[in-house]
Amino acid sequence: MQGIPQPGRTEVLQLPRVHISRHPVMAHKMTLLRNKETPTSQFYRLVKEIGSLIAYEATAGLALREKTIETPLEQMQGYKLAGGIGITPILRAGLGLAEGFREVLHDVQIWHLGLRRDERTLQALEYYNRLPHKVDLQICYAVDPMLATGGSAIDAVNILKAKGIKRISFVCIIAAPYGLLKLSEAHPDIDIYIAALDERLNDQGYIVPGLGDAGDRQFGTF
Ligand SMILES: O=P(O)(O)OC[C@H]1O[C@H](OP(=O)(O)OP(=O)(O)O)[C@H](O)[C@@H]1O
Numbered sequence: 001m002q003g004i005p006q007p008g009r010t011e012v013l014q015l016p017r018v019h020i021s022r023h024p025v026m027a028h029k030m031t032l033l034r035n036k037e038t039p040t041s042q043f044y045r046l047v048k049e050i051g052s053l054i055a056y057e058a059t060a061g062l063a064l065r066e067k068t069i070e071t072p073l074e075q076m077q078g079y080k081l082a083g084g085i086g087i088t089p090i091l092r093a094g095l096g097l098a099e100g101f102r103e104v105l106h107d108v109q110i111w112h113l114g115l116r117r118d119e120r121t122l123q124a125l126e127y128y129n130r131l132p133h134k135v136d137l138q139i140c141y142a143v144d145p146m147l148a149t150g151g152s153a154i155d156a157v158n159i160l161k162a163k164g165i166k167r168i169s170f171v172c173i174i175a176a177p178y179g180l181l182k183l184s185e186a187h188p189d190i191d192i193y194i195a196a197l198d199e200r201l202n203d204q205g206y207i208v209p210g211l212g213d214a215g216d217r218q219f220g221t222f
Pocket residue numbers: 090091092093094115116117118122124144145146147148149150151152153179205213214215216
């Protein structure tokens with residue numbers, strides 16, 4: 001990122017479809033997650049927990065259908081989520097986040113997508129795609145802990161749109177202003193949910209202060 005101008009936090013705070021968590025439990029868990037002393041097992045557990053917390057926020061606008069049930073006392077009109085829900089974890093680092101989502105939603109389709117960022121060029125390369133042939137979803141959540149240059153997120157949303165998905169949200173743990181702006185410009189029709197907005201990217205394309213490499217920290221591959 002050497003020599004490439006980057007927007008500051010204030011320049012992206014007003015983007016219309018960006019939702020940044022304000023929950024105190026999230027802020028508490030984020031500090032544990034960022035700490036370099038946090039070991040791999042705890043880091044993975046925290047990614048999952050943050051996935052569940054952010055799932056509550058990202059699913060607030062889901063459509064409902066009425067459903068009649070009987071309580072032990074009488075019949076009543078309840079609700080169920082309308083239509084299918086898909087989660088696309090961007091491998092590898094999106095796996096823990098997707099697990100946290102799944103614990104909230106249970107009945108979901110998981111569409112695995114492998115994208116690896118070339119650490120020299122910072123371009124995302126697709127190496128795995130297990131998206132189904134039949135597409136019948138109300139919404140698909142693309143989940144990846146880190147939104148750095150935005151290349152991986154933009155490619156993931158392109159792939160989901162090419163599959164015919166009409167409603168897509170992107171969910172991450174930490175975003176850099178640069179990647180957030182790029183993703184919003186490339187896909188102004190999607191909602192973006194983030195747990196924290198950081199300062200900038202360093203010369204190697206890592207988010208600062210960030211948490212380091214989200215994949216390595218979840219899976220112990222340092
Ligand atoms: O916004 P970008 O600049 O594209 O960077 C973000 C991507 O980099 C990381 O994945 P990585 O390539 O390290 O793969 P991994 O999940 O296997 O560790 C991260 O999980 C994102 O997918």
